Amino acid sequence: MNRYPRLVINAEAIEHNTRLVQQLCRDNGIMLSVVTKGFSSMPKLVSSISKINPIFSDSRIETIKQMREAGINGHITLIRSPMMSEAEDVINNCNMSFHVDKAVLKHFDEVAGRLSKKHDVLLMCDVGDLREGPFYDEEVIELAEYIENDLSNLYLAGLGTEFACYGSIRPTPKNLGVLSDRATAIEEKIGRKLKYISGGGTSSLALVVQGKMPEKINHLRVGEGINIGREMGEIWNAPLEGIRHDVFTLEAEVTETRKKPTYPIGEFAVDAFGQEPEYVDRGDRTRAIVALGKKDVFDPHQLIPTVEGIDFLGGSSDITIIDIEDCKEEIKAGDILKFGLRYPTMLFSSVTDVYKVYE
Ligand SMILES: *Cc1c(COP(=O)(O)O)cnc(C)c1O
Numbered sequence: 001m002n003r004y005p006r007l008v009i010n011a012e013a014i015e016h017n018t019r020l021v022q023q024l025c026r027d028n029g030i031m032l033s034v035v036t037k038g039f040s041s042m043p044k045l046v047s048s049i050s051k052i053n054p055i056f057s058d059s060r061i062e063t064i065k066q067m068r069e070a071g072i073n074g075h076i077t078l079i080r081s082p083m084m085s086e087a088e089d090v091i092n093n094c095n096m097s098f099h100v101d102k103a104v105l106k107h108f109d110e111v112a113g114r115l116s117k118k119h120d121v122l123l124m125c126d127v128g129d130l131r132e133g134p135f136y137d138e139e140v141i142e143l144a145e146y147i148e149n150d151l152s153n154l155y156l157a158g159l160g161t162e163f164a165c166y167g168s169i170r171p172t173p174k175n176l177g178v179l180s181d182r183a184t185a186i187e188e189k190i191g192r193k194l195k196y197i198s199g200g201g202t203s204s205l206a207l208v209v210q211g212k213m214p215e216k217i218n219h220l221r222v223g224e225g226i227n228i229g230r231e232m233g234e235i236w237n238a239p240l241e242g243i244r245h246d247v248f249t250l251e252a253e254v255t256e257t258r259k260k261p262t263y264p265i266g267e268f269a270v271d272a273f274g275q276e277p278e279y280v281d282r283g284d285r286t287r288a289i290v291a292l293g294k295k296d297v298f299d300p301h302q303l304i305p306t307v308e309g310i311d312f313l314g315g316s317s318d319i320t321i322i323d324i325e326d327c328k329e330e331i332k333a334g335d336i337l338k339f340g341l342r343y344p345t346m347l348f349s350s351v352t353d354v355y356k357v358y359e
C-alpha cells in the first residue's frame with residue numbers, strides 16, 4: 001500500500017554525489033566530512049555514504065547515538081558546540097567535537113579523564129560571520145594553548161570556522177586567509193602541525209571549484225552540496241558538473257481541484273497561523289488542494305514542482321493550495337505530484353511523519 005505524503009530516497013544518487021565531491025576534495029588536498037544533519041542522519045542513507053566516505057559530521061548527539069546503534073562505525077564529529085550536560089555521550093560516541101568555551105573544555109577534559117579516554121577537539125573561531133567562537137586573534141591563540149598545555153585528556157586536532165550562517169558572510173580567500181594565519185600562529189606556539197584546518201561547508205566548496213581556496217585549508221564539512229546539490233550553482237556561482245538533485249523527492253496526493261475566485265470573500269481577520277497575508281484578485285482560476293502541509297515540510301513554498309505552471313498560494317498545517325490554471329497537464333483528485341527539495345524542506349520532511357521509502 002502506498003501512503004502519502006512520502007519522501008522517496010535515492011541512495012544511489014547520494015553515493016554518486018559523495019564520490020563526486022570526494023574526488024574534487026582529494027584533487028585539492030582536502031579531507032571531506034559528510035554532514036548528515038540535514039536528513040537526520042537516516043542510518044540507511046548514512047550506510048550508503050559510508051561505503052565511499054566513512055567520515056561524518058552531525059550537530060546532535062541523539063542522532064549520532066542512533067547512527068552508532070545502527071552500526072555506523074566511521075569517524076563522527078559533533079559540529080555543534082556541545083553542552084556540558086552531554087559530555088559523556090559525546091566522548092563515548094564521537095571521535096571529535098567542535099569547541100569554543102574554556103569552561104566546557106575543562107569539563108570535557110575531566111569527563112574524558114574519568115572515562116579513561118582521549119578525545120579530539122577542533123577549536124572553532126570566528127572570522128566574521130559572528131556565529132560561534134572567539135573573534136580576536138589573541139583569544140583564539142590563548143584558547144588553543146590552553147587545550148594543548150592544560151588539558152591532558154583532550155587533543156587539539158585542528159582549527160575551523162563557519163560561514164553563511166548567522167551573518168550571511170561568504171567565504172573568500174581573504175577571510176579564509178585569516179583562518180590560515182591563525183592556524184600557522186598556533187602551530188608556531190605549540191611546535192607542531194594541526195591535523196585539520198577546517199574551512200567551512202558547501203559555500204567554501206565553491207572556492208575549491210573556482211580554484212581560489214587557500215592552500216592551508218585541508219578539511220571541509222559538506223552537507224547541502226552532497227544531499228541536495230543546488231546551492232553551488234544557484235547561490236555560490238560554482239556549479240558542480242554532474243551533481244544530482246534527486247537524492248530526495250517528495251510525493252503528495254491531490255484531494256481536490258476546482259475553479260474558484262482568487263480573492264477571499266467577507267471581512268478579513270487572520271489565517272491559520274495568525275498572519276494577515278496579502279491576496280491578489282486574478283479572477284476565477286483553477287486550483288488544487290494537496291494533502292501536505294507545514295506540519296510535514298515547514299514551508300511548502302520551498303518545494304520545487306516537477307510539473308510546469310504550478311504556483312503556491314498558501315495553506316495550513318495539513319494542506320497546501322496551489323494554482324494550476326497554467327498547468328499544461330490535467331491534474332485531478334487522486335493524482336500524485338512530485339516535488340524536488342531544498343535544504344529546509346529536506347530538514348523537516350526527514351523528521352516529521354512523512355512516510356519514507358527507498359528507491
Ligand atoms: C551544517 C553545518 C555544515 C554544513 O553546511 P552545508 O552548507 O550544508 O554544507 C558545516 N559546518 C557546520 C558547523 C554546520 O553546522
